[in-house]
Amino acid sequence: NAGVTQTPKFQVLKTGQSMTLQCAQDMNHNSMYWYRQDPGMGLRLIYYSASEGTTDKGEVPNGYNVSRLNKREFSLRLESAAPSQTSVYFCASSEPWGLQPQHFGDGTRLSIL
Amino acid sequence: DAKTTQPPSMDCAEGRAANLPCNHSTISGNEYVYWYRQIHSQGPQYIIHGLKNNETNEMASLIITEDRKSSTLILPHATLRDTAVYYCIVRPSNNTDKLIFGTGTRLQVFP
Numbered sequence: 001n002a003g004v005t006q007t008p009k010f011q012v013l014k015t016g017q018s019m020t021l022q023c024a025q026d027m028n029h030n031s032m033y034w035y036r037q038d039p040g041m042g043l044r045l046i047y048y049s050a051s052e053g054t055t056d057k058g059e060v061p062n063g064y065n066v067s068r069l070n071k072r073e074f075s076l077r078l079e080s081a082a083p084s085q086t087s088v089y090f091c092a093s094s095e096p097w098g099l100q101p102q103h104f105g106d107g108t109r110l111s112i113l
Numbered sequence: 114d115a116k117t118t119q120p121p122s123m124d125c126a127e128g129r130a131a132n133l134p135c136n137h138s139t140i141s142g143n144e145y146v147y148w149y150r151q152i153h154s155q156g157p158q159y160i161i162h163g164l165k166n167n168e169t170n171e172m173a174s175l176i177i178t179e180d181r182k183s184s185t186l187i188l189p190h191a192t193l194r195d196t197a198v199y200y201c202i203v204r205p206s207n208n209t210d211k212l213i214f215g216t217g218t219r220l221q222v223f224p
Contacts, residue, residue, distance in 0.1 A: 004156070035214075042200060042214030043157065059213075090156050099145055099204070102212060104156030 002026055004105035006091050012111045013081045021076040021108050023091030031094050032074035033058075033102065034066060036087040043090060049074055081112045117201045122219040125195075131188040133218050135201030138182040144205050146177060147212070148186045150197040157200065157214075160186065191222045 007022045025032065030051045035043040035058075045058030049068040063085060065077045074093075078085055088109050092102040118136040125131040137146065147162040161168055161175045163184075168175045174187040188195055200217040 040216070042216050043212075044214070045212070092156070099162060101147070101149075101159035101162070102157075103159070106154075106156050 004091055004093055004103055006089075006105035006108050008108060009106070010109045012113065013078075014113055015082060017081050017112075019078045019081060019110070021078075021089055021091075021110070022073070023075065023105060024073045025091075025093040025103070026072065027093060027103065028071070029093035029095055029103075030071070032068065033092040033094075034064075034074070034076045035090045035092065036060065036085075037090060037107075038087050046076065046089075083112050086110060086112045117203055117215055119199075119201055119215065119218045121216065122221070124221050124223060125188075125191045127193060127222055127224050128190055131191040131195065131220055131222070133186040133188075133199050133201075133220065134183065135186070136183045137201070137203050140181050140203055141205075144203045146175065146181075146184050147202040147204050148173070148175065149200045149202065149212075149214075150195075151200070151217070152194075152197040160199075162204075191220075193222050193224065196220060196222045 004025045033048040034046040037043045044060050046064050047066040049055045052071045055066050067075045088107045090104050090107045092104045094100045094102040145162050145164050148160040149157040151157045160172050163175045177184045198217040198219050200214050202212050
């Protein structure tokens with residue numbers, strides 16, 4: 001059981017390039033999330049999707065777009081990468097009802113030069 | 114959402130109990146206390162959560178004070194693999210979406 005899988009694990013981009021980070025979960029969860037984590041800081045929510053076909057902004061959505069492709073997959077796109085977007089990106093999933101915990105992938109480490 | 118305060122770092126000897134405190138003095142009646150940890154280079158891992166009663170699972174115990182203004186996560190027999198950053202998060206029962214992570218406590222377990 002893979003849980004939450006993120007690809008790629010590492011990526012280096014030049015300023016202005018575009019990139020899509022992929023996330024897939026095999027736990028049949030309805031809700032999925034994208035976070036970023038900067039050095040020495042906790043995670044900050046970028047976007048989330050409560051169910052297939054819906055997406056909502058989180059705390060730091062500027063510069064990003066998301067697509068909930070189907071129930072399993074939730075992608076994060078940087079249209080024109082900036083050095084300030086250098087970070088580790090985590091995807092998570094959970095059931096939306098009650099107080100179910102979120103399950104996280106192992107992250108994508110993105111550097112923008 | 115209520116704010117949490119945790120010490121930035123703690124040490125614990127291997128085999129001893131690790132007691133990680135969290136202050137959440139502004140917690141409201143419908144807010145739960147969650148604990149996650151993040152081992153270096155990995156995604157956060159759920160540990161435990163509770164409302165007002167003490168909770169225990171295979172990973173840890175959660176002790177919440179009677180006034181709910183603070184809590185303690187207890188790892189009963191810490192191992193080197195428990196070295197991680199531990200996050201205490203307060204989450205409303207009607208908010209199924211957002212986890213607000215602070216900077217957590219970096220626990221170092223030493224031999």
